[in-house]
Amino acid sequence: MSKNQVYFLFMALFLTGCQTNIAPSEQGEPRQEKVSEPDPKSASAELAPVINVPDMKKTTAISPEQIKSRAAKRLTLSLIAQGEDALSADRLLTPEDDNANLYFQAALGRDPGNFRAIQGIAAIVDVYTQWAWDAARSRDYIQSARYLEYARSVNPEDPVIVEMTSRVKDLKAKREHAAKVVSKKSEPKEPQVGQYFLPETLFSLSEDEIIAQIQPIIDEVAKTEQSIEIYWPNDKQARLIYQIINSRITAFRVRAMTYHRADYMVELKQD
Structure with missing residues (x-):
């Protein structure tokens, strides 16, 4: 074998050995695993509270009758409130289009048996009967009778009117009797013999x-x-x-x- 052939053979062996040493070092490097980023959608889904949104299609709708009933109640309450304001201002029967009796009677017409409206009517009668008594005590029996008549126009079946009428009548009778007694005493007596x-x-x-x-x-x-x-x-x-x-x-x-x-x-x- 010639010298050149031996040289080339040696170089081939040398290069082959180098490749064999390099390969393990490349394969021995630690391999880093790829860490995946969290999905924002999935994270928020785990943290957010569960909210049940009602299905609007399944909500019960208000019927026209219910709407009408609620409107009627609001109107009745408005009439009663106006009646109470008029009562506090002593607008009992006048003026004709803005008085307590008008509002309370209208409320009762819409809602018979309404407690506040019934109480309002009774309050009007109480005011008139008290005025009648005050007038009678002042000896103004004509005005007293007028107040009692006003009370009857509001509620003729109220027993308070009957009671007050009797009281005024008794007061008048007692005063008339007392006046007659005084009159007899003041009359000069005719002396008898002796x-x-x-x-x-x-x-x-x-x-x-x-x-x-x-x-x-x-x-x-x-x-x-x-x-x-x-x-x-x-x-x-x-x-x-x-x-x-x-x-x-x-x-x-x-x-x-x-x-x-x-x-x-x-x-x-x-x-």
Whole structure:
């Protein structure tokens, strides 16, 4: 074998050995695994709370009848509110188009048995009956009767009206009876035989005037020697009358009885 052939053979072996040493080093390098990024959609899906959205197609629809009923209730409540405002302002029956009775009656027409409307009507009657009583106490019976009539126009079946009518009637009757009694007392009484009426203001007169008023009694007692009865509201004045009569009669001592009564009279009694 020639020298050149040996050289080329040696170089071929050398190159083959180098390739064999390099391959393991390439295969021995650690291989990095690829880490995948998290999917934003899947992460938010795991963290977000589950919300059930109602299906609008399955929601129950409000019927026209329900809509109409709700509107009617709102109107009734509005009428009652207007009635209560009018009541607080004493607009009971006037003005014609804006008064408490109008609103409450309209509310009852729409909703018979409505508690607030019934209470409103009763309140109007209470106001009128109280006004009727106040007028009667002031002796204005005509105005009292007018207020009671207004109350009847609101609710003629309210028992409060009957009760107040009776109270006003009784008050009027008692006053009329008392006036008749006073009138009878104020009428001058006709004296009977042996009765002598003296003025109530007897002791506001002068001494001579007092003696002049009592003198007819003195003369009659001196003549008949009768005892006397004195009817006078003031005991001291009654005793003074007796002393005047007895002092003017010297033949005997006058017998007398006094009575605490406002008759302003001296009466002679036969023993």
